[in-house]
Amino acid sequence: MSARVCKSFKVLVGLEIHVQLATQTKMFTAAPNGATHFGADPNSLVNPVILGLPGVLPVMNKAAVESSIKVGLALGCQIAKHTKWDRKSYYYPDLPKNYQISQYDEPLCGPGVFELEDETGQIVPIRIRRAHLEEDAGKLLHEAPGGFRIDHSIVDLNRAGTPLLEIVTEPDFTTAKQVALFAQELQKLVQFLGVSEGQMQMGHMRFEPNINVHITDDKGVVHKTAITEVKNLNSFSVVERATAFELQRQIHAWEDTGTLGKKSTYGWDENAGATYWQRDKEDADDYRYFPDPDLMPVEVSDEWLNELKSQVGELPRARRKRYESALGLNAKDAAILAGDRATGDYFEQILAAGADARRASTLMETLREIANERGTAATAVGVAPTRLAEIAGLVAAGKLAGNKETAKTIIASLAEQDRSAEQAAASLGLIQSTDTGEVDRLVDELIAENPKSLQDYRGGKQQARGALIGMIMKKAKGLNAKIVGERLDAKVK
Structure with missing residues (x-):
């Protein structure tokens, strides 16, 4: 039996969201955007810039910058007057240049606050740390097109270069449900603004909760677990279930072993309904960020910003x-x-x-x-x-x-x-007559022909009133039922 007892705990979850923007072309080149040309043949949306061939130069997509600013405004972020592009270096088969053009210390959208209505109807302020613009990487496939099994991975670069807005929150979520609700609200927001189609099954939005727990033991001592990031979650249900499972896993790991873990990256196994370790987490220094020498900084004027504010509405x-x-x-x-x-x-x-x-x-x-x-x-x-x-x-x-x-x-x-x-x-013969003279005539005939129903109505039976109105409506097409009822009431009373 465990000697460690979790008397209470505090959940801290921050969320990283990657949103593919629905521009027609990619972030730094005129190649078609994979987010708006979903399902294209593998490696058909590439050009020398995407392939990282010698001598090519990137050109910024203004529409992607404007879309990102609109999202930042909607999230209550401060919009930078000056921002620049940085190279984030790492080697991976789906990144031909061996670096990603991103933003490091001067993001386009800075601190902000978004008011989230949680599952109890309470307003929870969710602080936005930053929202920066970058290019997406390609995709590794473990099945050939058509679903054929292969004994190696293949690379599809259609997604490479897609404009990608990364939104990072502070660890302000205290329940798994809150995380899922924020994801849903963000989807509605980007779709409302028209900056992304926001379809998870097409990879337009990917969610990555960063989870840790402050555990208070039976002696009042607080134990803080290491942050784990659960990567590439693509549905609201999975976001909620993965977050709920991971926070419980951290508590049970401390109760069973006393360990608080290391800063790590985890995945989600849908079949098992569980998270699993993938690798230890990199630090920012590992990426060797430095300003991209091929791109000019972005200067956001007051006129430009005001124009975009008017478009947000x-x-x-x-x-x-x-x-x-x-x-x-x-x-x-x-x-x-x-x-x-x-x-x-x-x-x-x-x-x-x-x-x-x-x-x-x-x-x-x-x-x-x-x-x-x-x-x-x-x-x-x-x-x-x-x-x-x-x-x-x-x-x-x-x-x-x-x-x-x-x-x-x-x-x-x-x-x-x-x-x-x-x-x-x-x-279509649907216009109703409002001629009260015709209605009065029919009401008089009905009263004379149906003394029993009339007696029931006068006795307070509302069902009899409905039956009388129905009889009149059947006698003549195009009568207004409301007027029939009013004239019947007037004559009976």
Whole structure:
């Protein structure tokens, strides 16, 4: 039985996130970007710069720098007025130059704070240490294309040179769930900003938690385990499970052996559901950083920065909160509308055209349903936001039934032929009559023909009221159920 007892412990987790940017070309050359040309034949997205051939020179991708600044602004980072490029030296088969162009002591984005809403609904400030821009390395494959087994590794350099933003947080996460939630929020953020497709299965985002635990024993002494970095996690579930497993592994290792470990790099074995040691961690000195002599420093002017700030606009979390507090939407609908920039902007245009927020949200849900059936985005169905506002206006005026089936039929028609919503509804026979004279006549006939139902209704049975309204609606098409109900109530009372 172990002589060491963990009375309590404090979890400290920092996170490194690598985000491939969705530029058309690579970071320092005009070769196509592997992040936006996913699935290309191996080694088809290369050129002499990627291969590190003698005499070639890098040229900076301005769009990648702008995308990185936008992310930095969204994370609350300080944006450097002056930054430079450094060479990070190491040998690996997927890095032909034997160095990576990166940023060391002067990152593009400096300290910042991002407010994370955790699993309990509390706001947790997550400090951002830095976000720097670099080029990605290639990829080692252990199976040949087509899934054929081979007895050696092969190198695909399509990913080499892809613009890569590395975001580093301080160790402010105290639960595995918080780490996963931050990863999810960051994915929404880069997709909202349009700087990355953010698809983990395509390698657009890779997460690397740095984990250690401060263990307090039964005598009150604190024991600090060494930091382990779990490399290349590519799903939110894996991020959470790997973090949870690793912190428990460190506690059990101390309880069983008394050792606190060494600063190491670990991997994740999905089949075993466990982390495993890969190698001891390198120190910064091992990379022999020095300024890249082939690239000019980047100077960020106030004018340039202000232009990029205007492009960032209202962020998802702020928009989501506004939809809930100011517009009265429920949390689920607000999150869907605010999570995607194009969807949120489309919704804003419906509101600007005069629609009620809740009705507009319901119509957006119907539009998304049509889009899913067609395998496209809601904003690509081909119906202008003003048309949905017109549908909302017709419902408010009592000219249309307010159910999803009616709205879906009209929206589908408008996708085929653009015209006013009222014209579309009329052609489909969906315009409801608001002629109270016709309604009164039908109500009078119904009262005379159904004394038993009328007696039940007067006796307080609401089911009888619904039955009476249904009978009138069947007698004449195109009646407004609300008006029928109002006239029935007026005559019965």
